[in-house]
Amino acid sequence: QVQLVESGGGLVQAGGSLRLSCAASGSIRRINAMDWYRQAPGKQRELVAAITSGGSTNYADSVKGRFTISRDNAKNMVYLQMNSLKPEDTAVYYCHALIVTTYQGSYWGQGTQVTVSS
Numbered sequence: 001q002v003q004l005v006e007s008g009g010g011l012v013q014a015g016g017s018l019r020l021s022c023a024a025s026g027s028i029r030r031i032n033a034m035d036w037y038r039q040a041p042g043k044q045r046e047l048v049a050a051i052t053s054g055g056s057t058n059y060a061d062s063v064k065g066r067f068t069i070s071r072d073n074a075k076n077m078v079y080l081q082m083n084s085l086k087p088e089d090t091a092v093y094y095c096h097a098l099i100v101t102t103y104q105g106s107y108w109g110q111g112t113q114v115t116v117s118s
Helices: none
Strands: 002-007 010-013 018-026 030-039 046-051 057-059 067-072 077-082 091-100 104-108 112-117
Touching: 002 091, 002 104, 018 030, 018 091, 018 112, 030 067, 030 077, 046 067, 046 077, 057 067, 077 091
Parallel strands: 010 112
Antiparallel strands: 002 018, 018 077, 030 046, 030 091, 046 057, 067 077, 091 104, 091 112
């Protein structure tokens, strides 16, 4: 069984920073892509940032230049450094990963709340 557990969410003022972490555990043979998604109240879940196993990254236009995704393959961790936070970044942030056990599966964390006050 594979689990993804996020941490690092919270309440921050506009202009502040937060760092989200996501730890993958279980019978993992390999982790391919790792991503961060977010879902604000009344809105669809959207991709925020993605990183391949080789370290290539991709960002939503709304967070480019403010957020940085990184990963530690040895620790099965992915991070999201969020700077210059805006009230519109308020959402539940979810970690997602494509993980190979006996086959590749898609796994989600439980989500962590990020609230940015104006």
